[in-house]
Amino acid sequence: xxxxxxxxxxxxxxxxxxxxxxxxxxxxxxxxxxxxxxxxxxxxxxxxxxxxxxxxxxxxxxxxxxxxxxxxxxxxxxxxxxxxxxxxxxxxxxxxxxxxxxxxxxxxxxxxxxxxxxxxxxxxxxxxxxxxxxxxxxxxxxxxxxxxxxxxxxxxxxxxxxxxxxxx
Amino acid sequence: xxxxxxxxxxxxxxxxxxxxxxxxxxxxxxxxxxxxxxxxxxxxxxxxxxxxxxxxxxxxxxxxxxxxxxxxxxxxxxxxxxxxxxxxxxxxxxxxxxxxxxxxxxxxxxxxxxxxxxxxxxxxxxxxxxxxxxxxxxxxxxxxxxxxxxxxxxxxxxxxxxxxxxxxxxxxxxxxxxxxxxxxxxxxxxxxxxxxxxxxxxxxxxxxxxxxxxxxxxx
Numbered sequence: 035x036x037x038x039x040x041x042x043x044x045x046x047x048x049x050x051x052x053x054x055x056x057x058x059x060x061x062x063x064x065x066x067x068x069x070x071x072x073x074x075x076x077x078x079x080x081x082x083x084x085x086x087x088x089x090x091x092x093x094x095x096x097x098x099x100x101x102x103x104x105x106x107x108x109x110x111x112x113x114x115x116x117x118x119x120x121x122x123x124x125x126x127x128x129x130x131x132x133x134x135x136x137x138x139x140x141x142x143x144x145x146x147x148x149x150x151x152x153x154x155x156x157x158x159x160x161x162x163x164x165x166x167x168x169x170x171x172x173x174x175x176x177x178x179x180x181x182x183x184x185x186x187x188x189x190x191x192x193x194x195x196x197x198x199x200x201x202x
Numbered sequence: 203x204x205x206x207x208x209x210x211x212x213x214x215x216x217x218x219x220x221x222x223x224x225x226x227x228x229x230x231x232x233x234x235x236x237x238x239x240x241x242x243x244x245x246x247x248x249x250x251x252x253x254x255x256x257x258x259x260x261x262x263x264x265x266x267x268x269x270x271x272x273x274x275x276x277x278x279x280x281x282x283x284x285x286x287x288x289x290x291x292x293x294x295x296x297x298x299x300x301x302x303x304x305x306x307x308x309x310x311x312x313x314x315x316x317x318x319x320x321x322x323x324x325x326x327x328x329x330x331x332x333x334x335x336x337x338x339x340x341x342x343x344x345x346x347x348x349x350x351x352x353x354x355x356x357x358x359x360x361x362x363x364x365x366x367x368x369x370x371x372x373x374x375x376x377x378x379x380x381x382x383x384x385x386x387x388x389x390x391x392x393x394x395x396x397x398x399x400x401x402x403x404x405x406x407x408x409x410x411x412x413x414x415x416x417x418x419x420x421x
Contacts, residue, residue, distance in 0.1 A: 107382040109399055150400060155380060161399050164258070168265040173294070174258075176207040200258060 143192030274338035283330035356410035
């Protein structure tokens with residue numbers, strides 16, 4: 035038996051949801067078609083995971099915009115962010131450029147986004163997920179992570195981390 | 203570790219989120235929000251001891267009743283506990299068997315349905331029941347109708363769960379606008395106030411006779 039398979043067995047045995055995970059894998063691996071889709075999906079997940087947490091690389095512009103959003107106590111629109119940028123990043127004073135950078139930060143899970151009225155507001159991932167839960171009539175204990183990720187534009191793992199934070 | 207339910211395209215899956223700082227797992231079925239308490243709570247207090255960790259669930263429940271381009275309606279939810287002074291669960295009570303009609307200035311709910319839900323969700327009769335309804339863009343004070351409701355509901359609740367201590371809450375919520383989050387603080391003997399990033403919240407607690415009932419925030 036290869037090292038990877040042995041390691042997987044050990045991880046499944048140690049995991050509190052190991053039995054469920056093993057059941058899912060068994061179900062998907064016995065069918066060639068499902069196995070192929072599983073491989074593609076797992077590769078997608080690996081790519082998504084690599085853009086998270088400590089692996090996230092931010093540009094100088096992104097770092098500036100991120101600190102403006104997270105340093106402000108109230109959520110901000112792209113216009114408000116653009117108005118707060120210093121002279122050293124003149125291009126960010128244009129709302130369109132600020133919007134591009136803001137949405138890039140959201141897709142990297144560095145900030146969160148929610149819609150109120152006709153405007154999108156940028157804030158911490160935790161507050162954005164909290165707002166989306168309210169709009170969906172869900173709670174941290176019972177929620178649709180995939181839909182929240184789709185609606186907010188944040189990575190699934192960021193949504194998961196925010197939900198965990200809300201449970202504390 | 204906390205068990206949560208996550209909706210997926212193919213249905214619901216249960217996920218266990220590890221939490222190094224928490225006490226053993228408390229779980230509940232759909233619609234119930236269990237609260238894990240890491241500290242023992244005094245049972246001889248004359249005040250309602252409201253854990254701050256319940257506040258966020260109350261905020262989400264209260265604000266989830268609002269829909270864009272629709273008028274804000276009152277909603278109901280309940281808190282329950284296994285001791286007479288400390289709630290440890292939030293019950294959404296969104297089922298039509300509990301809420302018969304919701305409007306801007308009133309909500310018609312079934313007290314019997316509420317208690318049946320609570321007992322089902324706790325797996326045993328509660329020692330504390332706090333029936334809460336919201337006042338969208340209002341104040342956390344009971345109206346004359348609310349006073350009558352408190353008295354009538356108290357009789358029904360006591361007939362169904364005689365051991366339970368019964369209180370009522372009025373949860374006022376402001377209109378929606380972007381604001382700074384403010385942490386919960388006690389602003390009077392029976393009231394707690396806080397702000398989410400979109401609405402201001404104030405909840406006050408009352409006895410079945412509509413007298414104020416002291417509340418204290420606990421970790």
